[in-house]
Amino acid sequence: xxxxxxxxxxxxxxxxxxxxxxxxxxxxxxxxxxxxxxxxxxxxxxxxxxxxxxxxxxxxxxxxxxxxxxxxxxxxxxxxxxxxxxxxxxxxxxxxxxxxxxxxxxxxxxxxxx
Ligand SMILES: [Zn+2]
Numbered sequence: 001x002x003x004x005x006x007x008x009x010x011x012x013x014x015x016x017x018x019x020x021x022x023x024x025x026x027x028x029x030x031x032x033x034x035x036x037x038x039x040x041x042x043x044x045x046x047x048x049x050x051x052x053x054x055x056x057x058x059x060x061x062x063x064x065x066x067x068x069x070x071x072x073x074x075x076x077x078x079x080x081x082x083x084x085x086x087x088x089x090x091x092x093x094x095x096x097x098x099x100x101x102x103x104x105x106x107x108x109x110x111x112x113x114x
Contacts, residue, residue, distance in 0.1 A: 013101070016094045028095045030102030031114055038104050040076035044097070046084045055081050071100040078104035 017035045047055060049066055056070035069082035080100040085093060103109065 013094060013097055016091060017098055020091055020095055020098075025092075025095045028092075028099050030099055030107045031112075034102035034105050034107045035098060036105070038078055038101060040078065042078050042080065042101065042104065044080045044082060047081050049083050049087065052081060052083055069096050069100050071103045073104045080104070 014035060014037065017029075017032075020029065022029065052067055052069070056067040068088075069080060071078055071080045073079075078101075080097065082093070082096060082100065088096070
């Protein structure tokens with residue numbers, strides 16, 4: 001299912017960022033300067049977990065956990081591939097979307113803390 005992410009939902013996501021307990025989501029959350037709107041089109045595509053492991057095969061991961069999401073950016077648009085919403089307990093999905101949006105904005109795949 002393709003879910004276009006509107007600017008309104010991105011704004012809601014940004015507001016969520018301030019409410020996430022940093023210590024609980026420290027592994028997932030990007031540095032704060034990567035939390036802002038994307039200057040282009042963002043699409044969110046929900047993908048079943050098995051297919052996501054194939055699409056996101058090159059995504060770096062911690063431990064041996066399955067990939068939760070990955071993103072591809074270029075030409076003024078970014079596509080975020082993410083497991084179906086039912087696979088997440090909120091606010092983890094919001095944290096994962098912010099993580100991927102940060103990659104859209106140039107946060108390196110090595111996840112530097114600054
Ligand atoms: Zn990442």
